[in-house]
Amino acid sequence: MSILLKQIRIHGFRGLENIEMNLEPTTIxxxxxxxGKTTFLKALQLALSNTITVSADDFFYCADRECDKIIIDxxxxxxxxxxxxxxxxNDDWFSVLTxxxxxxxxxxxQTLSFRTLIEEDQNKKIFRKKQYLINEWGEFEDSSGFWYExxxxxxxxxxxxxxxxxxxxxxxxILDDLKSKTSYLGKLLSTIEYDPTDKAEIEGLIEELNxxxxxxxxxxxxxxxxxxxxxxxxxxxxxxxxxxPFTKKLRDLNKGVQINYSQFSMDYHxxxxxxxxxLLIIKSFLNYYSNKYVENEKVxxxxxxxxxxxxxxxxxxxxxxYSQIKAIAGQKIISTHSNYIxxxxxxxxxxxxxxxxxxxxxGQIDNNLFTKEQLRKIKRQVINTRGELxxxxxxxxxxxxxxxxxxxxxxxxxxxxxxxxLGVDFIGxxxxxxxxxxxxxxxxxxxxxxxxxxxxxxxNKEVKKQIKNSKNNDLNxxxxxxxxxxxxxxxxEQGYLDEVKEAYKNIELSECFNEKHTKAKExxxxxxxxxxxxxxxxxxxxKFASEICHVLLKSKKELPLKIKELFDKINATLxxxxxxxx
Numbered sequence: 001m002s003i004l005l006k007q008i009r010i011h012g013f014r015g016l017e018n019i020e021m022n023l024e025p026t027t028i029x030x031x032x033x034x035x036g037k038t039t040f041l042k043a044l045q046l047a048l049s050n051t052i053t054v055s056a057d058d059f060f061y062c063a064d065r066e067c068d069k070i071i072i073d074x075x076x077x078x079x080x081x082x083x084x085x086x087x088x089x090n091d092d093w094f095s096v097l098t099x100x101x102x103x104x105x106x107x108x109x110q111t112l113s114f115r116t117l118i119e120e121d122q123n124k125k126i127f128r129k130k131q132y133l134i135n136e137w138g139e140f141e142d143s144s145g146f147w148y149e150x151x152x153x154x155x156x157x158x159x160x161x162x163x164x165x166x167x168x169x170x171x172x173x174i175l176d177d178l179k180s181k182t183s184y185l186g187k188l189l190s191t192i193e194y195d196p197t198d199k200a201e202i203e204g205l206i207e208e209l210n211x212x213x214x215x216x217x218x219x220x221x222x223x224x225x226x227x228x229x230x231x232x233x234x235x236x237x238x239x240x241x242x243x244x245p246f247t248k249k250l251r252d253l254n255k256g257v258q259i260n261y262s263q264f265s266m267d268y269h270x271x272x273x274x275x276x277x278x279l280l281i282i283k284s285f286l287n288y289y290s291n292k293y294v295e296n297e298k299v300x301x302x303x304x305x306x307x308x309x310x311x312x313x314x315x316x317x318x319x320x321x322y323s324q325i326k327a328i329a330g331q332k333i334i335s336t337h338s339n340y341i342x343x344x345x346x347x348x349x350x351x352x353x354x355x356x357x358x359x360x361x362x363g364q365i366d367n368n369l370f371t372k373e374q375l376r377k378i379k380r381q382v383i384n385t386r387g388e389l390x391x392x393x394x395x396x397x398x399x400x401x402x403x404x405x406x407x408x409x410x411x412x413x414x415x416x417x418x419x420x421x422l423g424v425d426f427i428g429x430x431x432x433x434x435x436x437x438x439x440x441x442x443x444x445x446x447x448x449x450x451x452x453x454x455x456x457x458x459x460n461k462e463v464k465k466q467i468k469n470s471k472n473n474d475l476n477x478x479x480x481x482x483x484x485x486x487x488x489x490x491x492x493e494q495g496y497l498d499e500v501k502e503a504y505k506n507i508e509l510s511e512c513f514n515e516k517h518t519k520a521k522e523x524x525x526x527x528x529x530x531x532x533x534x535x536x537x538x539x540x541x542x543k544f545a546s547e548i549c550h551v552l553l554k555s556k557k558e559l560p561l562k563i564k565e566l567f568d569k570i571n572a573t574l575x576x577x578x579x580x581x582x
Contacts, residue, residue, distance in 0.1 A: 002079050003299075003301050004023070004025065005076055007022050007023065008023065008075075009072070009147055012068075013059075015360060016036050017065075018146060018148070019362055021351055022364065024349045028334050028336060030351070031390075036355065040335070041305040048303060049165045053127075054118050054129070058070065069117060075113040077110075087110065090299075096299060097160075103134075111137065115131065115152055116158075132154055135154070168304070170308040173275065174259065176278075177281055178259065203248065214245070261273060272314065276321075279306070279309055279321075279324075279325075282304070283327070286328055290329035300329075304331065305334075307335050308338075309341070310336060319344060321338075321340075321341055323344070339386075339391065347375055347379060347383065352390060363445035365441070366444055374437040378441055395447055396449070396570075397428075397429055398452040402545040403428070404426060407426050411570075415571075432454060432458065435462075436470075450479065451463060451478040452562075454486040455480040459486075479565050486538075489534055494561060496555075497530060500548065502551050503537075504537060
């Protein structure tokens with residue numbers, strides 16, 4: 001059985017005024033720049049180690065309020081080998097944490113929780129760190145106020161060899177690891193030990209290798225003979241000079257270790273390879289010590305914070321990172337901008353941070369809002385291929401494949417910027433009755449969403465019902481087409497029949513194989529009645545969607561009214577300050 005850091009609360013630290021987050025065995029932090037991901041990891045470092053100092057700039061402040069204390073509360077719970085919550089710490093962990101620190105929660109389960117408090121010593125003008133045992137975890141907010149207003153007085157010092165904390169920042173480089181005795185690589189190499197018999201044998205082989213290497217080189221032989229004159233010069237015939245191309249003693253092996261990849265030294269590789277290698281070093285380090293503790297029948301559970309593991313890596317390498325990090329011993333908290341890492345993670349492991357009016361909002365999936373099938377569908381159809389959704393400023397949901405091709409192109413006509421630059425993503429849900437899991441997903445992760453819906457009677461009823469059952473219950477996020485219309489009928493009835501005809505003509509003529517065939521097809525097209533076009537285009541949506549995009553884009557007409565209404569809502573909600581060009 002093991003242990004888990006299950007919950008953290010942070011008050012007054014940098015941009016985090018008051019947040020609470022539940023953690024998993026592996027937790028992925030996603031969000032835009034300056035949303036608080038690095039600050040969150042630094043808060044963990046502040047509470048779980050003594051490797052970070054505090055200055056006045058680390059205290060939260062904004063235009064109308066500021067904090068004079070930094071408070072970080074952590075809650076640990078017991079788990080089984082699968083890191084699933086159980087009620088009691090096993091005997092080994094109970095012995096490590098000690099009975100006087102473990103408390104019983106309201107549900108009868110054992111927990112360990114403590115507070116880290118940093119405030120200024122007014123007399124010495126320095127910042128002091130104090131830690132206190134929490135005797136009752138309590139609610140985030142209750143009738144008496146927020147969690148950080150509660151007081152505790154039992155001194156506590158978090159220092160357990162069995163619960164070490166490690167922080168890996170985005171600037172890691174294996175070349176630095178090779179040079180430093182205090183790096184994880186240096187510490188790992190310093191643990192190298194050999195049986196005395198093996199040691200004597202290996203050092204004998206090294207001595208023979210040095211001898212052969214010198215004998216086979218005229219340069220080294222000459223250098224050795226010349227340096228031998230040092231005895232005469234120093235008048236000290238009892239000493240001698242040795243040239244050792246290879247270290248003589250095993251204890252010095254770590255001083256000359258080099259790591260090569262593809263037959264080349266790491267010096268010749270770029271930052272991607274060096275950064276990735278450095279990350280794998282910590283994996284080796286933690287797994288080694290984890291095995292050592294197991295061999296000695298002792299408990300061990302490291303906590304690892306990793307900042308932007310994808311730094312300098314190409315997309316295919318990023319796809320492999322999640323599984324490699326997850327295989328590291330202990331608990332992992334990872335901040336990332338990589339949609340590949342986010343896309344490979346389990347939905348329940350994702351935590352989003354979003355800065356909204358100087359308040360950081362924490363988003364996560366509420367398991368109670370989704371069936372297993374809904375989670376599987378979102379994972380398969382959206383996240384696996386559209387991991388960037390976690391970083392979206394807004395998402396547009398719709399039903400049909402025509403909208404999926406048309407809207408991303410026409411938004412550039414409105415804003416003068418691509419949907420990528422705007423941070424707006426477009427997601428097809430595959431039918432008017434399928435919005436609920438996507439609505440719940442967006443609301444769970446505090447992602448602004450809009451629905452661009454057909455307006456046949458059944459579609460209108462379904463969408464309104466799903467919005468009514470959502471947490472936000474905001475019909476203002478929905479743009480319905482005109483009454484009775486789907487997207488294709490909307491174009492025809494709202495003044496874009498000529499564009500529909502042109503798109504259809506372009507498709508038909510593109511399939512002609514010679515000039516005679518083209519002329520015959522053009523004559524055939526003139527006989528099509530206006531009212532026949534709807535049935536023609538709905539039976540070829542995939543081809544039509546691609547072609548109508550380009551026709552609408554070059555059209556001198558304004559954008560269709562309902563599309564413009566959608567883009568106006570996006571403009572106003574995101575405060576983009578744009579004047580729609582159409």
